[in-house]
Amino acid sequence: MMMYHESVLLHESIDLLGITPGGIYVDATFGGGGHSRLILEKMGGKGRLFAFDQDEDANRNTEQQEFSANPGFTFVPSNFRYLKRQLRAEGIRVGTVNGILADLGVSSHQLDTAERGFSYRFEAELDMRMSRLEGETAADLLNTRSSEELQRIFSEFGELRNSKTLAQAVIQEREKKRFRTTGDFLELCSKNLMGERMRYFSQAFQALRMEVNDELGALEDFMKDALEMLAPGGRLAIITFHSLEDRMVKHFMKTGNVEGEPDQDFYGNITKPWDLITRKPVEASAEETKQNTRSRSAKLRAASKN
Numbered sequence: 001m002m003m004y005h006e007s008v009l010l011h012e013s014i015d016l017l018g019i020t021p022g023g024i025y026v027d028a029t030f031g032g033g034g035h036s037r038l039i040l041e042k043m044g045g046k047g048r049l050f051a052f053d054q055d056e057d058a059n060r061n062t063e064q065q066e067f068s069a070n071p072g073f074t075f076v077p078s079n080f081r082y083l084k085r086q087l088r089a090e091g092i093r094v095g096t097v098n099g100i101l102a103d104l105g106v107s108s109h110q111l112d113t114a115e116r117g118f119s120y121r122f123e124a125e126l127d128m129r130m131s132r133l134e135g136e137t138a139a140d141l142l143n144t145r146s147s148e149e150l151q152r153i154f155s156e157f158g159e160l161r162n163s164k165t166l167a168q169a170v171i172q173e174r175e176k177k178r179f180r181t182t183g184d185f186l187e188l189c190s191k192n193l194m195g196e197r198m199r200y201f202s203q204a205f206q207a208l209r210m211e212v213n214d215e216l217g218a219l220e221d222f223m224k225d226a227l228e229m230l231a232p233g234g235r236l237a238i239i240t241f242h243s244l245e246d247r248m249v250k251h252f253m254k255t256g257n258v259e260g261e262p263d264q265d266f267y268g269n270i271t272k273p274w275d276l277i278t279r280k281p282v283e284a285s286a287e288e289t290k291q292n293t294r295s296r297s298a299k300l301r302a303a304s305k306n
């Protein structure tokens, strides 16, 4: 059977959570369950682990791997942006969680399943939704967004240097034929590419994916909820794969907001919601990057709640 996902920064991230048996933990991005498995191991059969994933395939994966048979384990089939609402529905009180982990982005399973439309390597419907139960697909987005919006998406999320040209090309193309498949978009990218071919494709596809799944909006909501749900001394560890995400996490762990603006309390004192555990992000070792190319862009930050 194809491996669902190879976990990135596995031991480094779980060590930073400082797990103690009997605690309440959250894996916000279950995926292939690699991080969850190690968390459960460290919990030594005591306490609770809530694993979130908005992808129905990840849910099926828990059953295949018999996670569900573990009485301390609960799978929450939801977007992690609803962390607080979902945990409260499970009977978990605000300010009582001991550790929360998020390993952002998509899994290898999602990228390698052709019909999900995440990858330019396969011809398929251009979908890219992590949860196929709702929302616009990447094709919808190309067929409906304005030139300015498309330019912003390609520039901010894809960091494409010719984002305006590509956005205008999308508008012209869709007047002739609606976008439907990965191939439709790939062909347009090929005609407009700038710089290295594969890099251009992956950045253009990544830009669409981040918009389709509102990845930055979800991250911001999640971090706000995490701050509320954690107990004093509780830890948050986040692995990012995009510079914008890393900047948001860095700011949030410094100030409690993603803009990085120092907040003040009623008396004008600067508030410090977190103590940093990692001053600089932890990156994958040379050995890990050799074995797993995806780990090359990973950055792990952790903080404990004051």
Ligand SMILES: C[S@@+](CC[C@H](N)C(=O)[O-])C[C@H]1O[C@@H](n2cnc3c(N)ncnc32)[C@H](O)[C@@H]1O
Pocket (backbone or CB within 6 Å): 005, 006, 007, 008, 028, 029, 030, 031, 032, 033, 034, 035, 036, 052, 053, 054, 055, 058, 078, 079, 080, 081, 103, 104, 105, 106, 107, 108, 130, 218
């Ligand atoms: C990189 S994989 C996680 C891999 C996992 N840590 C492991 O070791 O197998 C990211 C997973 O998070 C899920 N995900 C991404 N954003 C999410 C969100 N906003 N809410 C819930 N799940 C999300 C994806 O569906 C994917 O399965």
